[in-house]
Each structure stands twice: as structure tokens, then as C-alpha cells.
Amino acid sequence: MRTFFSSLVALAAATTLVAGSVSGRVELRDSQDAAVRKHMDFSGVVAWLEPVAGSPDPAPAGTIAKMIQKDKTFTPHVLPIRVGTSVDFPNFDPIFHNAFSNYNGQLFDVGLYPPGTSRRVRFARPGVVRVFCNIHANMSAVIVVLNTPYFEATQKNGKFQFNDIPPGEYTLRFFHERATQTTLDSLARRITIGDGSITLPAIGISESGYIVIPHHNKYGHDYTDPPDDGGIYPAVRK
Incomplete structure (x- = not known):
């Protein structure tokens, strides 16, 4: 009886420990942003894994x-x-x-x-x-x-990594505020995660086609002249 119980404990522990990892790097291309062009700043891209089956809590x-x-x-x-x-x-x-x-x-x-x-x-x-x-x-x-609980925003080097991911089928997706939805949809890919590590090749995200659209205030109107904060806040640009 003790041997059977010990086997169950060992099996449960082994099942719990089975998990995989995914890592990769994004590169922003065709950018008009000075930080990207001059300093290779690939921060602020969100990467995430969506389980193909089921819906996370x-x-x-x-x-x-x-x-x-x-x-x-x-x-x-x-x-x-x-x-x-x-x-x-x-x-x-x-x-x-x-x-x-x-x-x-x-x-x-x-x-x-x-x-x-x-x-x-x-x-x-x-x-x-x-x-x-x-x-x-x-x-x-x-x-x-x-x-999903599996997400990360890239830092300047563009790298992302997900650890301790339960085995299964996932869709890897990305968001970048200066990429079109068509571009982002084209980057989605299916990934099968087991108990090992997956290192993806560099993923290029083009900013081509992105158009800056001026936003309005919360009433849907154009902003008026900026407030005069200079008297109490001289260090901040209006």
C-alpha cells in the first residue's frame, strides 16, 4: 500500500514538473521612429500565447x-x-x-x-x-x-520568453502600436509545447502602412490650447 501511494506521489510530482519554454526576439522594421532607427529600440511589443483548446480563467x-x-x-x-x-x-x-x-x-x-x-x-x-x-x-x-496568463512586453533588445508553460497547442500572437492589424495577423503562428525549450528565429514586425491618426478629447472634439502648467511645473514641456 505504501509503495502504491509513493508511486502516485511521484507520478503527480512528475506531471506537475512537465512544462516547456518559448523564447524569441522581435525586430521592428520600416520605422519612422527615431528611437528605433538610431538606437535599435525594440521595446513595447506585446507577445502572448493563447491556448488553442479551452479558455483560461x-x-x-x-x-x-x-x-x-x-x-x-x-x-x-x-x-x-x-x-x-x-x-x-x-x-x-x-x-x-x-x-x-x-x-x-x-x-x-x-x-x-x-x-x-x-x-x-x-x-x-x-x-x-x-x-x-x-x-x-x-x-x-x-x-x-x-x-491568457502567458504574456510579456519586450524590452529594448526585443527579447521575450515564456517559462513553465503546460504542454499543448498554442497560438503565438503579437501587438505593436505602430503596426497594422493585417501585419499583426500575419505574424500569428501555431506552436506545440512539450517538456523542452523552443527558441524561435528573429521575428520582423514592419511598421509600413501605419498612419498616425490624431485623437480627440473625451468629448470627441479637438483639443483646445494646452493648459498653462508652466507656472507650477516649469520643467515639463507643454
Whole structure:
């Protein structure tokens, strides 16, 4: 009886330990962005694995990410999260902000709020959420809401890696804010993960065909003249 029980424990442990890994690197091409052309900055690309069979559970209750507002900038600029995650928008500037999105990833408007305070938004469905400030037209960011726990945003070197992935069939997908949807769809690929490591060849993401479309404020109107923050915030460009 003890031998049988020990065998069951060993089998369960072995099953738990079976997992694979996937790593790769993206390269941005045909870019008009100076940081990409001069400094080979391939950061901010989101890579993720979608299980072909089944639907992953949403993020555990209480999962919180953060996108800060400081120096009239959202940081991080690109934030991947899991469905069900709440995002805090703390205002670390000595001026008011008003984060909002009117894109179909998820509509939200946290309203105008003062320095030293924060607002929270829960993201309940997958999609791309483009975030702006209703006061400062130059502020923008992207939240990529994903129905999978296996995701990562690339750093400057463009590398990504997923570890401890259960064996099975997955679709590898990418998001880059300056790539067209047609380009991104063409990059999707099926991957079979076992108990070993998979290293992918370099993946080129072209920015060709991308058109910058000026955004409006939360009312759908053009932004008026920028607010005069210079008196209280001289270090920040209007």
C-alpha cells in the first residue's frame, strides 16, 4: 500500500514538473521612429500565447497593475494585463490629470483628479485600450487586455520568453502600436509545447502602412490650447 501511494506521489510530482519554454526576439522594421532607427529600440511589443483548446480563467480577484502619470507621461507606455485585472492610475504630477479611453477595448473615464491621488479601473474583456489624458493631448499609452496568463512586453533588445508553460497547442500572437492589424495577423503562428525549450528565429514586425491618426478629447472634439502648467511645473514641456 505504501509503495502504491509513493508511486502516485511521484507520478503527480512528475506531471506537475512537465512544462516547456518559448523564447524569441522581435525586430521592428520600416520605422519612422527615431528611437528605433538610431538606437535599435525594440521595446513595447506585446507577445502572448493563447491556448488553442479551452479558455483560461480570468486573473485572480484583487490582481492590480499600475500605470503612473508623471512628467506628463504615462508609464509604462505599453501595459499588457490579464482579463479581470484592475489598473491604478496614480497622479504623481503637481497638476491635474484625466485619464480616459474611448476605444472599443474598454471605454472608461476616471474624471479630473488632483495631484497625489489615484483612480482605479477594472478591465473585464480582452482588447486594445488606447489611453489618453483629457487635458494634455500629448499624453498617450496602450493597455493590452489578454485572455491568457502567458504574456510579456519586450524590452529594448526585443527579447521575450515564456517559462513553465503546460504542454499543448498554442497560438503565438503579437501587438505593436505602430503596426497594422493585417501585419499583426500575419505574424500569428501555431506552436506545440512539450517538456523542452523552443527558441524561435528573429521575428520582423514592419511598421509600413501605419498612419498616425490624431485623437480627440473625451468629448470627441479637438483639443483646445494646452493648459498653462508652466507656472507650477516649469520643467515639463507643454
